[in-house]
Amino acid sequence: MRTLKYAILGLLNKEPMTGYDIGKEFSRDLGEFWTAKHSQIYPELKKLLNEGLIVYEIQISGEILEKKLYSITEEGKEDFLQWLKKAEPIEPTPKDVFRLRMYFSNHLDVTTRLDLLEHQLLQHQDRLEHLRKNKERYETIPPLDSDNFGDYLVLDGAILRETGIIQWLENFISYCKK
Amino acid sequence: MRTLKYAILGLLNKEPMTGYDIGKEFSRDLGEFWTAKHSQIYPELKKLLNEGLIVYEIQISGEILEKKLYSITEEGKEDFLQWLKKAEPIEPTPKDVFRLRMYFSNHLDVTTRLDLLEHQLLQHQDRLEHLRKNKERYETIPPLDSDNFGDYLVLDGAILRETGIIQWLENFISYCKK
DNA sequence: CGCGACATGTAAGCAGTTACATGATTAT
DNA sequence: ATAATCATGTAACTGCTTACATGTCGCG
Structure with missing residues (x-):
C-alpha cells in the first residue's frame, strides 16, 4: 500500500524537510498513528526521488555538514491528493499482544492476572495524561483548514483510544x- | 517476538487442532486482536515441531485425506506459561492509515471530508453491531478460569475500541x- | 457432477526492526 | 573535552501478504 510514501509526501506537502526532520515528526503527535525509523525513511526518500515525486537541495549547516532539504514536486502533490481523497474500506483490526495474552488468561492465577493488569493500567494512564497535557495547548478547536487541525484530531483520537483501553482494563x- | 508462536501454543493448549482449525480460530473473536493466514501458520507449525514444543498424529478423514492433528508437549506448555505471565511494557501505538490520512485532512474540502468520515462511520457501526450480537451469547460473565472468559474479554475490548472510534468520528x- | 468447505503446502515480495557504520554541530 | 543531538546511510533479518499449487470431502 506504500503508506510510508504518502506519510512522507504529506509531511513534505506542509513544508520542505530533511529525512531527519521527518523522523522527528513521527515522534510527535503524528506518531500516535504512524511512525517509521530513519533506516526506513532514507531508502524511501531515495525511491520517491527516482519517481520524481520529490526533489532536494543541499544545505550547509555549520562549516561542512551537508543536509538534504527535500520538497514535494507538482507530480508528488497530485499523487498525494489522489491518495488523500480516496474512500477505502476499514482496515483489518490491528494486532494487540497484550489482549492476545489476556485471551488466554484463564490459565493464570488471579494475583498474577491483577499484577499484569495494574502494570498495563499504570502505563496507559501515563500515556493518557501526557496526551491530555498536549491537548491543553489548544484552548479552542483549530480552524478546519489549518495545519494544526490534523494535530488536534490525532490527539483527540488517541485520547479516546486510551480511554477505551483504560475502561477495558478497569472492567477486567x-x-x-469479585 | 515470535508472537504467532505463542498464539498457536495457546490455542493448542486448549485442545489439539489442525493447522486449518488454527486458521479458523483467527477468523472468530480472537481475530479482533490477532490473526494469521495459513501461509504463515503451516511454516510456523513446522518450526514448533522441530523445537519439540508440539507433536502431531495423522488422522484419516473420509477415505484417504490425511490431516495432522497437533497437540502441545509439556515443554511447549512451560514455554507458553512463561510467556503468558511475563509483565511487558505497553506496545508502541498501532498504525492506522485512516487517521494518518485525517491528519492531513486540512487539504480536503469539507464535502469530501464528510464523505470519507460517513463511509468510515458506517463500517465501524456495522462492526460494533456485529460484536454486540456476539456478546449477547453471554447473559452473564463467564467464570474467570473458563475458556469462554478470554472470548468474553476480547469482545468487551473490541466493543470499547469501536465505541471510541465511533465517538471520534462523530466528534470530527x-x-x-459547524 | 459441480461447488463450497476442508486441508496442506511453497515462493516472491513488501514492510518494518535491529544492528552496523560514520561523522558534524552545539551546548555545557 | 564530552555528551547530546543533528545528520545520513546500509545490511541482515523477522513478520506478514499475495499468489502459486494441489488435492479431498460432503452436500445437493
Missing part, C-alpha cells in the same frame, strides 16, 4: 476482584 | 458541520 480488574 | 463530523 473489577471482574477479577 | 460535528466539527466539520
Whole structure:
C-alpha cells in the first residue's frame, strides 16, 4: 500500500524537510498513528526521488555538514491528493499482544492476572495524561483548514483510544476482584 | 517476538487442532486482536515441531485425506506459561492509515471530508453491531478460569475500541458541520 | 457432477526492526 | 573535552501478504 510514501509526501506537502526532520515528526503527535525509523525513511526518500515525486537541495549547516532539504514536486502533490481523497474500506483490526495474552488468561492465577493488569493500567494512564497535557495547548478547536487541525484530531483520537483501553482494563480488574 | 508462536501454543493448549482449525480460530473473536493466514501458520507449525514444543498424529478423514492433528508437549506448555505471565511494557501505538490520512485532512474540502468520515462511520457501526450480537451469547460473565472468559474479554475490548472510534468520528463530523 | 468447505503446502515480495557504520554541530 | 543531538546511510533479518499449487470431502 506504500503508506510510508504518502506519510512522507504529506509531511513534505506542509513544508520542505530533511529525512531527519521527518523522523522527528513521527515522534510527535503524528506518531500516535504512524511512525517509521530513519533506516526506513532514507531508502524511501531515495525511491520517491527516482519517481520524481520529490526533489532536494543541499544545505550547509555549520562549516561542512551537508543536509538534504527535500520538497514535494507538482507530480508528488497530485499523487498525494489522489491518495488523500480516496474512500477505502476499514482496515483489518490491528494486532494487540497484550489482549492476545489476556485471551488466554484463564490459565493464570488471579494475583498474577491483577499484577499484569495494574502494570498495563499504570502505563496507559501515563500515556493518557501526557496526551491530555498536549491537548491543553489548544484552548479552542483549530480552524478546519489549518495545519494544526490534523494535530488536534490525532490527539483527540488517541485520547479516546486510551480511554477505551483504560475502561477495558478497569472492567477486567473489577471482574477479577469479585 | 515470535508472537504467532505463542498464539498457536495457546490455542493448542486448549485442545489439539489442525493447522486449518488454527486458521479458523483467527477468523472468530480472537481475530479482533490477532490473526494469521495459513501461509504463515503451516511454516510456523513446522518450526514448533522441530523445537519439540508440539507433536502431531495423522488422522484419516473420509477415505484417504490425511490431516495432522497437533497437540502441545509439556515443554511447549512451560514455554507458553512463561510467556503468558511475563509483565511487558505497553506496545508502541498501532498504525492506522485512516487517521494518518485525517491528519492531513486540512487539504480536503469539507464535502469530501464528510464523505470519507460517513463511509468510515458506517463500517465501524456495522462492526460494533456485529460484536454486540456476539456478546449477547453471554447473559452473564463467564467464570474467570473458563475458556469462554478470554472470548468474553476480547469482545468487551473490541466493543470499547469501536465505541471510541465511533465517538471520534462523530466528534470530527460535528466539527466539520459547524 | 459441480461447488463450497476442508486441508496442506511453497515462493516472491513488501514492510518494518535491529544492528552496523560514520561523522558534524552545539551546548555545557 | 564530552555528551547530546543533528545528520545520513546500509545490511541482515523477522513478520506478514499475495499468489502459486494441489488435492479431498460432503452436500445437493
